[in-house]
Amino acid sequence: MASDDDVRKELDARIRCLELELSDLKQRRNTLSPISRLPPEIFCKLFVYSLPELDYQKQHGGRRRLHAMELSHVSHTWRAVALECAELWAHLQVGVHTREEMLAFAHEKARHVPISVSLCGLAYGPDSPDDQVPSDRVISTLTKIVREGSARCHSLQLWTGHATLERLLHGHVGGFDTLVTLKLVTQVPDWTVVSPLPCFSGCPRVRRVEVGGALVVPLSWAPLRSPFLTHVHLERVWWTGGIVTDILAIMNRSTNLQSFAIENTRTSTLSNDDRLASTQGGTGTLPLSKLKWLELGGISPTDLISLLSSISVPVEARLDLRTYAQECKELMSSVGRVYSTPSSPAVLLIAGEQVCTWDLAELVCHPSRLE
Secondary structure, eight states: OOOHHHHHHHHHHHHHHHHHHHHHHHHHHHTTSGGGGSOHHHHHHHHHHTOOOOOTTTOTTOOSSOHHHHHHTSOHHHHHHHHHOHHHHTEEEEETTOOHHHHHHHHHHHTTSOEEEEEEOSOOSTTSOTTOOOOHHHHHHHHHHHHHTGGGEEEEEEESOHHHHHHHHTTOOOOOTTOOEEEEEOOOGGGOOBOOOTTOSOOTTOOEEEEESSBEEOTTOGGGGOTTOOEEEEESOEEOSOHHHHHHHHHHHOTTOOEEEEESOEEOOOOHHHHHHHHOSSSOSEEOTTOOEEEEESOOHHHHHHHHTTEEBOTTOEEEEEOOSTTHHHHHHHHHHHBSSSSOOSEEEETTEEEOOOOHHHHHHOGGGGO
């Protein structure tokens, strides 16, 4: 008579056989679904389109597993396709919980396709330290990836403390020749001046630039000299030189500019001569025919009027003006001149308040709307 152990072993063996058979049946059934019949290259494109945007403020911890890893655990077919989709692995989203071996594996699978690096290593919240970063091994691996792969870096978005930012980029003098998107956001206390990073000596194709966190932004900074710029967002930065003159210079370089935002900057006070030079450059009004959004915050009314008097925008462009309530009549007159047609603008925001009527007298009679 068989012992209980022998019966248990026999049952376990039969269970394993049934599980294998069930797995095989499920796999065969999955192959009959329409999505499983898609060509691998279409599958790969869908995987890339499914990549999530990293929310820097809500997901400061980053993803525990890369999106490519999650897709590869859905089914046998998805795993086979994902492992061969280099574009999928080329999106490196790194957070404080990312493991070094996962990052190295993803970089290896990316092979030689353009890479996109997103680092969310800045803790967000009142009780969090200023610079909560991934492990030292992860930062070392990421530094190696950025430095060795700068020539094929398509997107670089770094939301982290200044110490980590310097470690990643300090001493790197090579150009990012294929860089399209650049985001640098750091955090320093009390407007401490942080020098500009010299590594971006060449970014000839960059289109999107976002900078924040007391970084010094000179007009000569290479990313701002790209003729392909479409989106510029500068927040809480130190601006060197005359802000009106420099903004006009950026706008004049890029004829494809669609969105421009500058908020809460600090700069030296412009002299009257500087303002005169910024508005009488000899070229007349600068037309921004493709502009869809213009946000100007923390700029004095005088500088704002000077800037608006030097440009023209399409009637469908949205303006968001955040300034003081003084000189509102002159400000509204300059707003009226900024549109390339005499029609009323689609949307006008002043100090965050949407203006629905295009009546200068009505606005002046209600100055509280400008406060």
